[in-house]
Amino acid sequence: MTDEASGIRTYSFLGPAGTFTEAALAQVPEARGQRWSPVRNVGEALADVVEGRSDAAMIAIENSVDGGVSTAQDALATVGGLRIVGEYLVPVDFVLVGRPGTKLEDVSLVAAHPVAYAQCLQWLTRTLPAHAHVPAASNVASAVGLLDGTSDADAAIAPPGILDHHDVELLAEQIGDNANALTRFVLVSRTVAPPPPTGADKTSLMVELPEDHPGALMEMLEQFATRGINLSLLASRPIGDALGRYRFVIDADGHVHDERMADALLGLRRFSPKVVFLGSYPRADRAVVHYPDRYSDDVFVEARDWLRGLLSGEPES
Structure with missing residues (x-):
């Protein structure tokens, strides 16, 4: 929380120091010079x-290789009073580190979080064909275990940021198998009004389908398609109260202040038993959202004015 005396704001992030989440938080201009509070999981x-306790939290929401982060998506769907206020992209690359003095040829046992291990498996197979894997609780814990004696591994796969915080030996860098891998992070605050649109925005929603019937998913998607709104993310998550009941995680191109987006939300509200608005915020890539002229704000405003005229008995021009 903000310290009223000093004006210092607090930001929570998945710690400890050196994680990809910390690298995402470092991209937030207003977080620089503020208090950063490491936590152990998304729920915390x-x-x-x-x-x-914090003014905002940085959490991972999606990975370009592994898809959506289900724990984060489920938490956003069920914890009320939250808004996404920004998104940030972090390249997912890994380094292989060891205790000081370790050489690459000495490595036979590698500690790594299972996801990180899977993303480096081709490199490990080529470079260390006889290695064995020891699962670690997190990307940073894999390296810290080498130094505090809790791990018997010879080396660890870790984020590059580990080198800024711990005295480890760099054995190899850029060992990830996918050079284009990215993780998308979102900065989450308590409920606030959306910032003004920039023209390069994204709107995030959670939408539950009504009772199961043929075409229900199509009806939901039509709320966007008939208004010229592109979806950059559509993923299903079980609601958990019965088999076959799902909510959908949606990222839609545009801002709630756009007439077409506002109209789509009204349609979703009429259709769905539960719509969770998570926020409209600038896209991390700053790519301007393009759409056909027939879906411009002026078209929606003119249509409403036309209907008001009909209802008031005005002669048609």
């Missing part, structure tokens, strides 16, 4: 925000 980060 969001609880910090809801309960006032």
Whole structure:
């Protein structure tokens, strides 16, 4: 929470220091020089925000290789009073580190978080064909375990930021198998009004389908398609109260202040038993959203004015 005397704001992030989440938080201009609070999981980060211990939290929401981060998506769907206020992209690359003095040819046992291990498996197979894998609790814990004696591994796969915080030996860098891998992070605050549109915006939603019937998913998607709105993310998550019941995680191109987006939200509200608006915010890539002229704000305004004229008995021009 903000320290009233000093004006210092607090930001929660998945720690400890050196994680990809910390690298995402470093991209937030207003977070620089503020208090950064490391936490152990997404639930703790969001609880910090809801309960006032932090002003905002940075969490991973999607990976270009592994897809959506289900724990984060489910938490955003069920924890009330939250808004996404920004998104940030972090390249997912890894380094292989060891204790000081370790050489690459000495490595036979590698500690790594299972996801990181899978993303470096081709490199490991080529470079260390006889290695064995020891699962680690996190990307940073894999390296810290080498130094505090809790791991018997010879080396660890870790984020590059580990080199800024711990005295480890760099054995190899850029060992990830996908050079284009990215993780998308979102900065989450308590509920606030959306910032003004920039023209390069994204709107995030959680939408539950009504009772199961043929075409229900198509009906939901039509709310966007008939208004010229592109979806950059559509993923299903089980609601958990019964088999076959799902909510959909949606990222739509545009801002809630856009007439076409506002109209789509009204349609979703009429259609769905539950719509969770997570926020409209600038896209991380700053790519301007393009759409056909027939879906411009002026077209929606003119249509409403036309209908008002009909209802008031005005002669048609």
